[in-house]
Amino acid sequence: MRFRLKLQVDHNFGSILPLNYQLEVSRLIYDILTEDSYNFKKWLNYNDIPYKNHSPFFNFSNIIVVDRKIYGDRMLILSDTIELTISFLYNCCTEEFVYYAFENLIFKLGDSASKIRLKVVGIEKLFSPKFSNKMQFIARSPIVLRSYGNSRYVNFLSPVDTDYNELFAKNLIDKYQKYTDYPLEDHNIYTSIELLTEPKSKLLGINGQQRELVKGYLYRFTIEAPKELLEVGYKIGFGDKNHLGFGFCDILYATDKKLTPILDMNGEVASPLKKASAQLD
Template structure:
């Protein structure tokens, strides 16, 4: 289930850090009821050693104007994001609390929820062309001989990128439905993509994350593809990575 949230300021522009993912995530957690926020943040949905949050959100849809020092973005009184989860109670909790509370703080700026829209679920077939609404990231954690940890981020042109995206989606499917997804398939191919132009380096708290926007083709089982529509593709979904929409053509190319 996916919703579209629009926030407005009645007191001037909304100014956010250039790396604003953490602040949007914090806004979402503050909007949830305290018990749900605590459960998702501290426990999530465990699977082996991993803990999934099973929600994701987009980049801000409006285009921010960089400040002179390029450290912040200025948004003209309004920001809009998409929020998505396969668990309707999570989406419902955010939607209900958004209307109940109405007023929120984002980077010490008072903002108000002005519009909330339920997004129509797209028709998913075994091949879809998608546009990344937030960078897609997938990585492996490696260790040197001395025990030092290294995080290796994959590019969409790497063969491991698609394989790890598929593996990640199958884990989420098993977690959600309790069914084996090994016979299912998912492949992602870059269509309109450049490593230089689509690489997005985002600082989340003290972690530097590499992800990629762009236009891609998804092929495979429609059920598995749809799961990634709701949960996000790849890693770090709850930090604002991996959200996508059906590509509508050139009119939606901006910031692809």
């Protein structure tokens, strides 16, 4: 379930925002949603989410600014209004929860160097798409996929790496298993991912007590997988670090084409999920 927030900029207060605002936006959304602990706990209860479950339950888009100028690591906002879309995995009472938390809200966003003051002047519930087993997506924010391998240092994978598809699919399965109580049947787990555009890398610095560099990729892709997995990816994000706004994708195309396994020369199922599917046994 997605909601587009229309935010009015108070230019008398300030108009400059850091370009790498992911951490600040993530913390802001979480603080707003949890400020009224009674309503937050009630929403968690409606969706059967344990109160002490620290798993991220939302994803968000880039901030849409029509008119702006870039100065170093800062963005000068010239538009009077900007937009932000927030996506939730859980649907029960979410609309009421979001309107209660955000309607007419005034808040500040930014870091210690520059902040802006915003007022929520519009909330739009977006159309809920129909999910199918084959869909095309466009990454609106970088898709991040991490691997540690045999090292303690993180490696950010590129979509052209040989094990990218398998880890991409395993990430979806892990999310589905984590967020739902409905196991997938093994024979339905046939997945393929096809790049439609050349991946464009983005290196972002996440501000905090210790600055963290995160590398992700923007691209369009076709994916065949059980529609339950694709719904989770659409709602909570593809790849890693979704609570920081990474992996936010829009749908380009969908079809209800029936999935069939593709066999290799040895009669084995040729699928990136071949190894990952064993987790669902």
